[in-house]
Amino acid sequence: MFTVCTDPSLLSGFDWFACYLTTPKHLTFFGSFFLVLLLIVVVAPLALGLGFAAAVASRSGSPFLSLPGRGYVALARGVPDIVFFLFVPIALDQAFEYLRYLMICPDQLGGVWQGNDFIVCSAAKLPLSTAAPIWHSVYGFGLAVISFGIVFGAFAGNVLVGSFKAVPIAQIQTGASFGMTESQIFHRILVPQMWIFALPGLSNLWQILIKATPLLFLLGLQDIVYWARELGSSKTGIYAYPHPDWRLYYFGFLLVFYLALTAVSEAAYKRLMVRLSRGQGTIASVGKATLRSGF
């Protein structure tokens, strides 16, 4: 990056570190932190949306809605995350390629499964072999987002089902006695009031989502864990910047990153809780001081 860095073997001390920490490899490492943030930001609304849909569906009187809703939540919650993350991206990838095979080259010689091999013609590959590396990364990331979305959507769905049930029945009855339709009660009373009950569960889920992001590594994506291990491993003189085993420092850095991220989220959650508690007949809405003097 800097001109002093052209021959690292001549460097020592601060210069060496300055050059070392700005190699393209390190810049990629720093960039991969944004990948983690991007994953969280994309997955959170996706999971919340899926969870909301599942919760509403499972409350439905029609078994055609409630069964898929409940089935999805039970299934995705019951399968271990790691098994799910190993299975879904491979299955999705092969499903997409199989569909494209049916569309593009269904008369392929020998079919799709040949012995151990899963083969589609090169035009049906996803992404194409000729596609720029960035598309391969986007595709891998997309599969990861879908897997995370499905898993965390199920947990969110379960939380939301519970919080729908926690809204006091008197609120619903009051709505009905005012002549509101079911849909009006749902939109104006049930949904606005259930969030406060969902929040503790959802905030827990958010923390778990943050902590689950290293699973990207398991999916073969080059995330912060991959780069920390790669950069931290001991380097012989064949590398421009040889060093002993530094994994401890790199993983320590990840630890600090994750702690900072969860600490910031916790603070944001507390503020949100105060806001959503306003006007609710709960302990949180009156505050501890009032509670003590009131008794």
Place this chain on the structure above:
Amino acid sequence: MKSLLFAGVLTALSINIASADTIRMGTEGAYPPYNFINDKKEVDGFERHLGDELCKRANLTCVWVVNEWDSIIPNLLAGNYDTIIAGMSITDERDKVIDFTEAYYPPAPSFYVALNGSNVNLKSGVIAAQTSTIQAGHVAATGATLVEFATPDETIAAVRNGEADAVLADSDYLMPIIKESAGKLVQVGEVYLGDGIGMGVRESDGALKEKMNKAIKSMKQDGSLNKLLVKWFGADVKTY
């Protein structure tokens, strides 16, 4: 939303019209000097230079893909890339699942390496090896206690911090490490395993195997392969 997003990606990926001549080369990127990721974040090492030359001779456009060692065969079979060029020894066991080109690196010894001054029993001690390697298979067969690691570097770390008594790995991977350990690590044993290193391809991909075989043969004939071997492994390396 999800399907919409995906449809978008699908179309975006379809814009490039396929050319059959782009080959994705799968490697580990953590096994210097065979293959490693240099500080410019490029795949580097013996196999990078060999692979690029083979592709040139076979008239193929090659793209390098880094994949974990542990899943390198399954992902070849799933079509994520078209070759494995990752210091993979040719063995009968692997040959049942994938096909190999002819060797581009002759059979070479594997070394046992331990801390200087330690008294290691190679038949009953704790020996580290990378998972799914011929060395791991050998350790398990000798009766020693095998501890497996995902990356080669972790096997060395295990010896340095005393978790394992010794490590078994390819001599050409270990020699630079011994040399730069300032006398801390020493070779304590030697064993010959495997039939040399070849490029792995899918069994259904006979055409690619033939192209690569032809290119490897031509590099053996004109001496360019030997030059590469000496450049990356030193003058003592076995050549063709």
